[in-house]
Every structure is written in structure tokens, then in C-alpha cells.
Amino acid sequence: DAGVIQSPRHEVTEMGQEVTLRCKPISGHNSLFWYRQTMMRGLELLIYFNNNVPIDDSGMPEDRFSAKMPNASFSTLKIQPSEPRDSAVYFCASSLDRPEAFFGQGTRLTVV
Amino acid sequence: RKEVEQDPGPFNVPEGATVAFNCTYSNSASQSFFWYRQDCRKEPKLLMSVYSSGNEDGRFTAQLNRASQYISLLIRDSKLSDSATYLCVVNYRGSQGNLIFGKGTKLSVKP
Secondary structure, three states: OOOOEEEOOEEEEOOOOOEEEEEEOOOOOOEEEEEEEEOOOEEEEEEEEEOOEEEEOOOOOOOOEEEEEEEOOEEEEEEOOOOHHHOEEEEEEEEOOOOOOEEOOOEEEEEO | OOOEEEOOOOEEEEOOOOEEEEEEEOOOOOOEEEEEEEOOOOOEEEEEEEOOOOEEEOOEEEEEEOOOOEEEEEEOOOOHHHOEEEEEEEEOOHHHOOEEEOOOEEEEEEO
């Protein structure tokens, strides 16, 4: 079974550039989550969608971050403009009507 | 106060040891509880759910104390392969998810 698929796995970009992270949830799952993980803050929920609708985006750090889910099989997290403090591992996760979630392998973002 | 607090460790134990991790949560409305495991540079993976009555899965036992807002994980006969970070997770929005993660407890099992 294909799990949650994220791309790219690694991204290095210069400060000020736009970064787009992509996620394909597990087929049939109806909830999708974006998390960010850093050593200092651990795993933080940025936003989650249910049936493609954003339910809670209170974790999105600021207006530079935006997320979309145009259909049930695809979501993007965009950072524009990127800053060095955005460097982290970004995880996408999905679930089906259950609180436990399945995570993708993550995108390791480095902003220099 | 953080919503989910864990001792960061690291816990360094020999093979075969029994080790226990604790976790406290601040929101009394929390409904579901889990332990996730995260290997170095990998994604978190569900280890087990935690039920009020306590539950066991092989060498792993999880306990929940709602009155004290306390969760525990016990690992018996630890193996080298148990080395990982263990994340305590709570959910208080029912089936829609919104999992709140602790920062994790790092376990290192030595030969």
C-alpha cells in the first residue's frame, strides 16, 4: 500500500525565494495535516483539512505560509518569501475518521 | 505550560532492561491518547493507542490516568531496535484529528 507521499524530500533554497511542498495523502483518507518539526519546538500542527476544507489554520506562523487542498489526493504548503527560521522538517499526515494519523517521510527544508 | 510534557531524556539502558516513560497533559478535555515512535531522521509512526483500562502489546504496556492527566509507557526486555524517540500524543477534537505532540523522550538501548 502506498503511504503518504511527500515531495521533495530535501529542499535547499535562498532566503526570499518561494518554496512549495507537496503531499499526496493515503487514498480514501479524509483528513490531512501539515506539521513542522524543529529541535526547539518539536512537532507543531500548522493546518489541517477535513474533506478538502481547512478546519484549523491557527498554527500557521504568519501570512508567508499558505496551504491548499484542491482535491482529495493533493495538498500544497507554500512559503513566500522564505526565511532562515523556516528551516525545519515539514511532515504531511492523513487519517480516515480516526484520531491517529499516518505520516509521510517529510521534507527537510533548509533556507540559507 | 505546554499542552503535553515529557522528560526529554535521553534514557540510556542496557539490553533486557525495563524502562518507563511518563507524560502529562494539560487539557482535561483530551479524549484520545497515543504513543508514537520516531526513529532518527524518519517520520513518526503510531506505536499504540492508550486506553483508560490500560493496554498491552507484546513487551509494551500503556497506562492512562485521567484524574492525574498522566500517561505512561513501559517497555520490558528492551531490544537494541527499541532505540528511538517516543512521542506522547493527545487529541481533544474527536475524529477530526488535531493531534498534540509532546517533544518526545529519547531512548538508547545499549548492548
